[in-house]
Amino acid sequence: MSEDISDTHPDDMPEKPVLPLDAWHRKMGARMVEFAGYQMPIQYAGEHLLHGGGIVAEHNWTREHAGLFDVSHMGQLGVEGPDGDMQAAADALEALLPGDISSLSEGKMRYSLLIDEDGGILDDLIVTNAGPRYTMVVNGACKWDDIAHIREHLPDDITLTHYDDYALLALQGPKAGAVLEELVPGTGKLVFMTAGLFEWNGAHIWVSRSGYTGEDGFEISVPADKVEEFADALVANEHVQPVGLGARDSLRLEAGLPLYGHDLTTETDPVSARLLFALTKSRRESGGWMGHAPVAEKLANGTQTKRVGLKVEGRMPAREGALVFDGDKEIGRVTSGGFSPTLGHPIAMAYVASDYAKTDTALQIEVRGKRLDAVVTPMPFVPQNYYRGE
Amino acid sequence: MARYYTDEHEWIDVEGDTATVGITDYAQEQLGDIVFVETPEVGTMVDKGGDAAVVESVKAASDVYAPISGEVVEGNAALEEDPALVNTSPEENGWFFKMTIGDKDELDGLMDAKAYEAFVAGL
Structure with missing residues (x-):
């Protein structure tokens, strides 16, 4: 890895x-x-x-x-408005993130994305209302680029801190x-x-x-x-x-969670990556965030590819880069894959042509010249087990 | 019977005209949990130093090279059901394939147990 x-x-x-x-x-x-x-x-x-x-x-x-x-290794960042002005900090973040930050109450967290002008994903992150500031945890491999990107686009009166x-x-x-x-x-x-x-x-x-x-x-x-x-x-x-x-x-x-640099890159966008929950409904329409226009176009018209989960038959793992086929037709590529210790068989994430993204679609993955049978499977592969209160 | 080792961490047991090939205990430890082994088809001609088998750990796929040239005469069918044999018994039950010995001289360049031990100690 x-x-x-x-x-x-x-x-x-x-x-x-x-x-x-x-x-x-x-x-x-x-x-x-x-x-x-x-x-x-x-x-x-x-x-x-x-x-x-x-x-x-x-x-x-x-x-x-x-x-x-x-x-x-992950980047722990803080974004603070003048005199702890949370609205100013939220407004600044909302220019870069497609999620509703203003309505995030103190102590609440939200998964979000940094998106470029073309709608490509620069990073995925978690933002928290940690009044008197917002904090963000970003990926380790992207953190220096993220810091540069955020600094470049933050108004001068908003402070970005790297808690290294x-x-x-x-x-x-x-x-x-x-x-x-x-x-x-x-x-x-x-x-x-x-x-x-x-x-x-x-x-x-x-x-x-x-x-x-x-x-x-x-x-x-x-x-x-x-x-x-x-x-x-x-x-x-x-x-x-x-x-x-x-x-x-x-x-x-x-758990079906995408990994930046593999399942998410600047070549992918929130719609084909199926991360619509990161695009707060009101903000899909109101816009005002970087990359809104190309992402809105994809929301309206759909995307050529979609991220799917694949259950792979047999025991041979299909890994990142393996091509996905429907018969002779190449229709996608694996972005992460491996053997699932919990399930006892290989699993993978792939981007496939949208026509093939439906659950139970039978596909093949090519590994070292062999074709492995695979089936589009809903994610998470293993049920999530979060604590949401008694 | 004589056992030789390669600097790619394969071992080869020579008995008469045939040889058995596997990966060393050091190799399996580096690879971690083995989940799949692809052994060569019977009849495959392999070249010294060329790809012969693939071993998949949870982490990654790794090539296993032929220590010498020859023809594959058997793959270890037990690895299909239980690839973890490579972890539990790498230098015995977890062998990969048996092959003919194309050129006995090719064995000369390989290490004996003592030389391999020193080689691993230096890594």
């Missing part, structure tokens, strides 16, 4: 950046790989691990207990709620897509009930100088084990 980092700006990046938990991962038995310009754990190994280590074990542990992921002195952890899995409530009382009351400020051992931490595995869980922003201690406190709980990027990818694929 790799993410394209070729278009990050080396000038903006510190030399050989090291993430705050680098030494901690190595101590935990991580195999480190380069990802988004950092050394990151792909998977763990060692006798000390309760899950035994390895992508499948880490994947299954997350589905059954709670996995601890380091996602500190904060680590970001994700605690994901059915035990995450109970584990975090015990360590940071009050967090158990958060429901999916809400967030708040909490205190742990004298440090302010920002806790969101969100994630990218399809499981209940949290993303937790922790001061870099406190994060090792916090990670130790989490794995001291017998339900929590470290989980690497390998399982993060297989988990998000099962």
